[in-house]
Amino acid sequence: RKEVEQDPGPFNVPEGATVAFNCTYSNSASQSFFWYRQDCRKEPKLLMSVYSSGNEDGRFTAQLNRASQYISLLIRDSKLSDSATYLCVVNDPSNTGKLIFGQGTTLQVKP
Amino acid sequence: DVKVTQSSRYLVKRTGEKVFLECVQDMDHENMFWYRQDPGLGLRLIYFSYDVKMKEKGDIPEGYSVSREKKERFSLILESASTNQTSMYLCASSPRGRAPDTQYFGPGTRLTVL
Numbered sequence: 001r002k003e004v005e006q007d008p009g010p011f012n013v014p015e016g017a018t019v020a021f022n023c024t025y026s027n028s029a030s031q032s033f034f035w036y037r038q039d040c041r042k043e044p045k046l047l048m049s050v051y052s053s054g055n056e057d058g059r060f061t062a063q064l065n066r067a068s069q070y071i072s073l074l075i076r077d078s079k080l081s082d083s084a085t086y087l088c089v090v091n092d093p094s095n096t097g098k099l100i101f102g103q104g105t106t107l108q109v110k111p
Numbered sequence: 112d113v114k115v116t117q118s119s120r121y122l123v124k125r126t127g128e129k130v131f132l133e134c135v136q137d138m139d140h141e142n143m144f145w146y147r148q149d150p151g152l153g154l155r156l157i158y159f160s161y162d163v164k165m166k167e168k169g170d171i172p173e174g175y176s177v178s179r180e181k182k183e184r185f186s187l188i189l190e191s192a193s194t195n196q197t198s199m200y201l202c203a204s205s206p207r208g209r210a211p212d213t214q215y216f217g218p219g220t221r222l223t224v225l
Contacts, residue, residue: 034213041221042218042219043201043216043217043218043219044154044201044216045216046213046215049213087153087154096142096159096161096167097141097142097159097161097205097207097214098144098156098159098169099214101153101154102153103151103152103153104153
């Protein structure tokens with residue numbers, strides 16, 4: 001079983017749509033959770049951290065369910081520029097600073 | 112802003128060559144990491160270092176070694192490059208002991224081994 005699992009997609013949505021990505025993680029001892037964004041042929045960049053209470057950054061909302069070991073990302077009013085791969089990331093509980101990356105979910109927003 | 116730089120964006124080498132990939136960060140981060148990224152396999156950790164002269168194996172260290180002589184620089188070495196090491200190599204850094212362990216990535220080196 002993969003430590004962080006995501007549906008690879010691709011998700012093809014029209015501009016203006018709302019799209020949700022989900023992710024599950026296997027180690028209940030993980031304490032830090034993130035969504036990273038990676039554009040084609042570029043490096044991953046932090047999109048947002050995910051907090052237990054849920055958090056929002058403009059059109060992006062992240063949720064964490066520790067009991068189910070489940071993380072989600074909701075994008076409202078999709079823009080063409082949102083087209084990218086979204087990586088679900090959790091920390092390695094060994095406290096070495098290591099992160100565990102999901103394989104990513106690809107989003108294509110079409111006009 | 113954190114800046115992580117890598118010595119080359121694109122590199123072409125021949126089988127059997129020794130290859131050095133350099134990574135430099137300017138934020139005084141203790142932790143540094145080397146990953147490779149391949150289609151369908153995601154990011155896989157090769158080696159990491161949490162201090163000068165310290166190194167730890169990641170998930171796929173075979174065929175690689177690393178060097179961390181200075182805090183800001185972390186080098187990945189392919190002792191004898193092989194075609195299955197053709198990949199995108201990404202370096203990252205993070206501060207130690209400060210949640211939430213966010214890593215900052217360099218732009219990547221796309222290595223082709225012929």
